[in-house]
Amino acid sequence: MIVEPERISGSRMNRFLECPSSMLQDGESNYNPDNPDAQMGTACHESMAAIVDGQEPDLEAIAHNREVEIEDLRHAVWLARKAWDEIKKWFPNPRPEFPLSGDLVKGTTDAIHTNGETMCLLDWDFGWTGTNKLNQLKCYALAAAEMFGWP
Numbered sequence: 001m002i003v004e005p006e007r008i009s010g011s012r013m014n015r016f017l018e019c020p021s022s023m024l025q026d027g028e029s030n031y032n033p034d035n036p037d038a039q040m041g042t043a044c045h046e047s048m049a050a051i052v053d054g055q056e057p058d059l060e061a062i063a064h065n066r067e068v069e070i071e072d073l074r075h076a077v078w079l080a081r082k083a084w085d086e087i088k089k090w091f092p093n094p095r096p097e098f099p100l101s102g103d104l105v106k107g108t109t110d111a112i113h114t115n116g117e118t119m120c121l122l123d124w125d126f127g128w129t130g131t132n133k134l135n136q137l138k139c140y141a142l143a144a145a146e147m148f149g150w151p
Contacts, residue, residue, distance in 0.1 A: 010100075010107035010139030039066045040073070044126040045097075045110065047077045051084060052096040052111045052122075076126060090120045102143035109140045114148055 043066040050057035059077060063070040088094070091113040098112040111122040121140050125133055145151075 007101070007104055007106045008139070010105055010136040010143070036068070040068045040076070041126045042066055043068050043073050044076045044080060045124055047073065048080050048084065048110065048124055049096040051077075051081060052088075052091070052094050080124060080126070087122070091122065094122075100140055100143035100147060102146035105139040105143045107136070107140050107143060109144070112144060114144070119144060119148070119150070 043062050046062055046066075047057040047059060057077070059073055060070060063073045066073075091111055093115070094111045094113050096111050097108055099108050100106060100112075109121045110124045111120075113120045119141070121137060121144060123133060123137060123140065
């Protein structure tokens with residue numbers, strides 16, 4: 001019997017590289033979407049997806065829906081918007097929340113720009129930053145290269 005390997009999410013790559021057998025354990029991870037920090041991260045990502053898409057997010061509605069403090073969200077989005085203003089020159093035609101799927105890896109990058117000659121990927125990181133995200137971005141780049149037919 002041949003078992004096809006499951007594609008690894010870019011956000012889980014560090015875990016896989018540290019302990020490959022951990023991918024065989026039950027459960028995706030110890031991520032809890034109802035955790036207040038996760039709710040804030042989701043609210044920030046939702047807000048920034050609108051901004052990257054050229055829209056103004058309704059921060060009050062997002063804060064209410066995610067049950068986060070509006071002032072905390074405003075501050076985080078203000079900081080992220082400043083970062084976006086610095087890097088958006090590399091994303092002339094950004095596609096926010098872009099799902100990526102390659103032969104080995106998968107994930108959703110927070111923004112991507114490609115024009116056939118260059119490719120830029122963005123992954124916002126709000127809150128906990130206890131791990132290096134370089135492997136996650138490498139996975140996204142690999143999946144994007146496969147999707148767009150890059151060598």
